[in-house]
Amino acid sequence: MADLSVARFVSNFGQFLKFGIVGGSGTLVNLVASVIAKKCGWAFFEAMPNDPLVNLFGTQFHLRWFMLYSTIAFLVANTWNYQLNRMWTFKSVTKVSWLRGFFPFLLTGLGAFLVSIAIQHFLMNPTSPLHLPADILDDSTGLRTMYYWANAISIIVAMPINFVINKLWTFRSEPKATQVVHETEPA
Secondary structure: OHHHHHHHHHHHHHHHHHHHHHHHHHHHHHHHHHHHHHHHHHHHHOOOOOOEEEEOOOOOOEEEHHHHHHHHHHHHHHHHHHHHHHHHHOOOOOOOOHHHHHHHHHHHHHHHHHHHHHHHHHHHOOOOOOOOOOOOOOOOOHHHOHHHHHHHHHHHHHHHHHHHHHHHHHOOOOOHHHHHHHHHOOO
């Protein structure tokens, strides 16, 4: 019984490492997509990340440009991560069709994305106690762009949540009874 527990731990840890590698590549994809989205936002609308995009029902609250940039980057990176996780991290799991598997992955990603947006908001809001230092991150160069740092930090914070939910829901194995039915059906 102990050998089974050790084997399960090693397997789960291996999947976690692979998920982390895929997530790392997805982070790079996300960061590149967010840079492109931000540059397009500036080129076409002269919009800085923290500028208001849409007012929320006549209140003092707004959706901000960084939320749009982050949404675009999330969708690109989420698709990238799903495909790599499907092909590599969870390749031993009996799979459903690509679209049927993608939607739970997307929904899981949306949960982590909402956490990321909240973290970005706290890191970029000048009235927040978690606000990144504006004297250092003054948007004067790429590495001093507050939005890029807030985006990267938020991705790192949301990754463990994303892994656990994806392992338990998106890439779970089919129940044994369902596998037996599929194996015994005539071809």
